Amino acid sequence: MIIVNTPGSWGSVYRPLSHASWHGFTLTDLVFPTFLFVVGNAMSFSMRKFEQTSQAAFLKKVIKRTFVIFAIGFLLSWFPFFRDGQLKPLEDARIFGVLQRIALCYFFASLVIHYFKIKGALVFSMVALLGYHLIMYTMGDYTLEGNAALKLDLWLLGPNHLYQGEGIPFDPEGLLSTLPATVNVIFGYFAGLFLQQSGKNFKTIALLMIGGATLVFLALGWDLLFPINKKIWTSSYVLLTVGIDVMVLAFLVYGIEILQKKKWTYFFEVLGKNPLFIYILSGLFVKLLFIFSIEGSSSYGWIAENLFMSWLGDYFGSFVFAVCFTMILWGIAYVMDKRKIYIKV
Template sequence: MKDRILSVDIFRGMTIVLMILVNTPGTWRAVYGPLKHAQWHGYTPTDLVFPFFLFIVGTSIVFAYKNKKATAATYKKITVRALKLIGLGLFLGAFTLNFPFIKDFADIRFPGVLQRIGVVFFFASILFLNLNWKSLIGVAIVLLVGYWLLMGYVPVNGVESTFERAPNNLANYIDVQVFGTHNYKEDYDPEGLLSTLPSIVSSLLGIFTGLILTSKQEKKAIILFGLGGAFLIIGYLWDFVFPINKALWTSSFVMVTAGWANLILALIYYLTDVKKIQFGTIFRYAGANAIVLYFLSSFISKLLGMIKMGETSLHGWLFETIYVHDFMSLQMSSLLYGLTVVAFYCLLAYVLYQKKIFIKV
């Protein structure tokens, strides 16, 4: 597209590269410190990665559908893409090497990253097509405040609700009732059903940013910096009564992560689109095939973990043979393995881009 904004592509590519790095350490027993998730409340840089991607999904929706009408053809296109994303996620959760290559039904996890991306993309796109920006703000407020009230004030089996990992955590309770054993863990799922509601707002806030970037406003970078700062303030104030928490995707978490996303995107926009400074080209390549790279990295990583090499997996054998040394900490070895994986997919992204291969999911 001739009006494509370079900073958006770079931001998307940076996010997908970080997603791959976070998801493919050499060993989960020794993850490099900054690449760890928060234990429960609070957040680390790693906890910003997934909400950043949902945020940029919203921004991209503006570019894809700003000139589209709410027709049956448009709805069909949105629905098909959402179902593809959900289907790919379910495939990752169900695949196994043993014939018929599908896990036992009881062992399949239904929620997941790609599933959440598909659901969020679907609802955010439909809302964008049918509502103006003022109405979208109203929807965002209702979802965030409503989620807070549900999580904080609806009792679970007659017991006062909690934001901790416990049976009377409403989000976990609903996931257990709906999905049964098909969850990430017995006491929580980071891509659970109820927490999908505020995750839609992560994408809606990205839509507002997309509207700013495509508007005729001057000093867009300053506006985005201000918006990011405002979101951070709201998020940190909300944290006092609804703790910042990725696993629950709390309303405060939505605001804080959208705040950081706006600040970082504003900086990239100022440098690349305003000052015309050339950098981050490799991230632009990765952003052009973001979902494909994420799916391949997840699938191949899963394969390497399933293929046996003696008493360990092919993944374990590669890690122990190539990366583990006495002169290096296990955490550093784990990081180097992840960086190698990232380098491979960046190279793949470069080749696909040069050959003009853009695989749309």
């Protein structure tokens, strides 16, 4: 996510590191839904402890975590809070965003899984995906300007509170598309639970591969009616990303658990032990680099142009800048891990 979010220049980005402009799919379009899938996977471990607690304790924990993650996402979007010596007006602040979507998907998935159990969560997922398709089909079209998700956000929030980077006010993390995105979390929970119950063996890997391939096949079929599209988070997009994630999980189980090839994993574990903190830190660093200037340009742009792109070329220099930025954050995460500092919500 950090590499995608921090190229040296947005005009010089390799195609796989860019989102699909509208309908379609790139490698980058897999990143965010995979984050949600991982949230659900982690919930397959954490939700068990709530079975022995009171309803009040469960709701308190879930609501608190949702609020904190949502608030952090909102504040990160609003930062820096001052412009020209005055507090930035809230009436122009974007309400939704990446962390806000993670918070809401976690909230709804937690309630569905806790109260409806496995069968109920499966029914909810099917109804959510089919219902979302029905809403998008009957209440609008599948274009940027005419989709139902945009219409709802404009009605609830108004244009000033939406993302402004699509040419018109439109939020790819808006309220309505949070419904199918919640299914990514629920399927991540299913995958984690299945893995725990079935064990790490060849049969489990085979079933995961078959399940993932089936979801991808269904997604490609659904794409003919409801095109794969990240920005409106179509139901076919959910099935495609979940299917790929399940197959990737099968490969990881095979390599790490069965072949015992574990040495390469530590690089990723470092980031995985403080993912929320590192992601927030990346956003703050970028905004600070844009605030401070060097020779009349933002620090971000000056560093990218003069230290990377001027001698590595536009595209490769832009990519290397993103990698180096990520590695600085990895270094911070590495020091935190060595000192046993783990920041959780």
